[in-house]
Amino acid sequence: MSVWLTIPSIRPGGGTIPKWREAGYKIAVLRQGDPIEADIHIHTDAYLGWAASINRLMRMVFEADPTCDWCVGGGDDTLPDPVLLTPIWGAEDCSLHFGGTCGVMQPTGDTWADSGGRIIERFAGSPWIGREFARRAYGGRGPLFEYPHCWADEELQNVATKLGVFWQRRDLTHQHQHWGRGAEAKPEWWDGIAGADYHASRALFEQRKKAGWPGHEVIP
Numbered sequence: 001m002s003v004w005l006t007i008p009s010i011r012p013g014g015g016t017i018p019k020w021r022e023a024g025y026k027i028a029v030l031r032q033g034d035p036i037e038a039d040i041h042i043h044t045d046a047y048l049g050w051a052a053s054i055n056r057l058m059r060m061v062f063e064a065d066p067t068c069d070w071c072v073g074g075g076d077d078t079l080p081d082p083v084l085l086t087p088i089w090g091a092e093d094c095s096l097h098f099g100g101t102c103g104v105m106q107p108t109g110d111t112w113a114d115s116g117g118r119i120i121e122r123f124a125g126s127p128w129i130g131r132e133f134a135r136r137a138y139g140g141r142g143p144l145f146e147y148p149h150c151w152a153d154e155e156l157q158n159v160a161t162k163l164g165v166f167w168q169r170r171d172l173t174h175q176h177q178h179w180g181r182g183a184e185a186k187p188e189w190w191d192g193i194a195g196a197d198y199h200a201s202r203a204l205f206e207q208r209k210k211a212g213w214p215g216h217e218v219i220p
Contacts, residue, residue: 008048017036024088029057049146049149050075051146055143069091071128102132103165108121109174129143
């Protein structure tokens with residue numbers, strides 16, 4: 001059995017990705033910049049979007065590795081849980097909880113908060129996604145609706161909750177070393193990609209929320 005980290009990456013050296021390798025996860029990455037050590041490494045000259053990147057990588061992993069039932073999304077500024085015995089333990093625990101692999105689990109032990117409360121509890125920003133959820137959600141198109149950058153993680157939480165297959169775990173922590181908490185200087189690309197899209201895609205998110213997340217339905 002294996003568990004894969006599936007993310008786009010641009011930070012020098014892959015940012016936090018080596019920490020995931022050390023913890024026993026396999027790595028699938030869509031990489032801008034110099035190559036890094038990974039089990040699946042796809043170079044890209046342009047950012048393809050957070051959700052689109054993860055959809056593509058999870059599809060590749062689940063097709064290539066029959067021993068993998070769970071993949072983890074997130075970013076190259078996020079750390080794996082420091083006390084999880086092994087990734088396999090986490091995967092087995094998820095499969096037991098959901099009675100299979102049609103589910104989404106989000107660790108919420110990172111207490112980083114903003115003025116509105118615990119932001120980690122509002123979205124699934126570093127989710128464990130099961131094989132069957134990835135295969136069946138959104139009519140089989142992938143586990144995430146493909147916004148350019150922001151909002152896909154919040155829609156994922158809403159959709160998985162609506163389907164009755166969402167699990168938040170405060171006993172597990174994926175620490176997000178976001179520049180906003182002082183972990184690093186604001187990246188040069190931030191304003192033009194994340195900052196701009198947060199506002200540009202918000203109307204689409206609210207429209208989809210009001211409509212009940214059209215197209216999210218699972219296939220048999």
